[in-house]
Amino acid sequence: MFGDLSAGSGLNALTRDEDFTRGFLERHQDQLLFGSDCSDPDGSGPKCQGSQTIAVIRRLAANRTIERKLLHGNAQKMLKL
Secondary structure: OOEEOOHHHHHHHHHHOHHHHHHHHHHOOOOEEOOOOOOOOOOOOOOOHHHHHHHHHHHHOOOHHHHHHHHHHHHHHHHOO
């Protein structure tokens, strides 16, 4: 089973308690992924949830290996790409 980190609920969960989130991402690094069907035409900026979530994942992931798993590796594994 995989957990999706996208949308407002994902962003809220990631930023609610950043110390907890760091450990959570490390413990569940093989079951979490970021996926978005964001319709934001800019795809960036302070109001874009996808951009904000990616920034939080990059900031709170313990290392680049975990970051890569969350941002694309786990999705590739799940979708068998």
